[in-house]
Amino acid sequence: MIYATADASEGDDVESVNLDWEQGRNLNSCREPGDVDAAFDRGEGHVGVALIALVHNNPDTDAVLPRVARGLRSPNPETRRQSLLALTHTARLHGRVDAITVELLHALLSDRTPINDESAYEVRGTATQTVGDLQVFLPSEQLPAWVNHFTGC
Template identity: 80%
Template sequence: MIYAAAGDSAPEGDDAEPVGLDWERGGNLNRCRELGDVDAAFDRGEERVGAALIALVYNNLDTDAVLPRVARGLRSPNPEIRRQSLLALMHTARLHGRVDATALDLLHGLLYDCTPISVGSPYEVRGTAAQTVGDLQAFLPSEQLPAWVNDFTDY
């Protein structure tokens, strides 16, 4: 379930009006805040689940619960969902000041993912993975990161 609130801020309390997510057009996925909505979207194979995952990072403050969904996206067979999940990981580091070991292990593997993010695209998943490492270096203390992140320089 997603909640619509007046203005651009996330709702607080139970007085927000629930509305359905528009998975077909994706126009309101930026309001996603419920873990179950993202889980169900992954289970259904929704092509826009990555956008909802990014919103979840912004709208759900339970980072411990959000990070397993980010990891699920990083494992997706869909390269665009992997790319969007990398963006979600970047935002998690920036907004919440941490990531977890599972996401870091998956990120490490994606540095070698030469899959184009979409058919005919010159951009590969590994490019977004390299940007993600740079963001982790910028937003997290080096002592929170494994040596490979701290030592990483863009290829």
Template identity: 75%
Template structure:
């Protein structure tokens, strides 16, 4: 198992027992490894679901289970969650060597997302989407990518 944060994993996780994720403070969201935990967080409208989604990519090698959660994050009404989901997709490509057609099309749509990632921020979602496309070109063979990704220029 790969952990998203440096250092030893939580002793309770090493024992194979599930851990209660701290959604209020976010102190242990780096331990998230269950797709169902991320779905439940989306359903509850958890503010830090994007953090758990990134951890899920690191901690769960099953891309068939993880990519639908990434897609859900890319569709989030919260711009920070969309940004974090873009990061999760980039890490999926880097660590696992694959993405899917659904997430690629969602990224394509986010290239026009001019909403700031947070109130008062000068950074907009499209900037992270553009960087994600560039990262996909680095981490995945061009044959795995649609033509628009291979031809993309920021």
């Protein structure tokens, strides 16, 4: 179930929202990890949008980070890009990432896949920005040495 009010706390009555996965409408209300899992399982094209919303709407980082990792492994370059944005938001909002997502980020620094057919922008560009964001949002002692010494590609 997807909820309409992102700031609702547990136990609050919230209105469910009909999601339009085809057009990507109402996905910014996603707060349930299971909804993101189901979207990944169905191969939804806008799952990355829901993943970013999950980061914003669900305070349980232990539930969010495995979904971010799944997105970073996606065969879809746009989903990988959106998952990198979700990783940045996780660091900014929740103050941590995990070893798995950082390892996947490291691999994406060499991902030369264009985001889409109309763009020459590559996944590695967002990965490079994500490393810089982690340097800003997290204490250096939480990060592996390669992140702390990274200066760009």
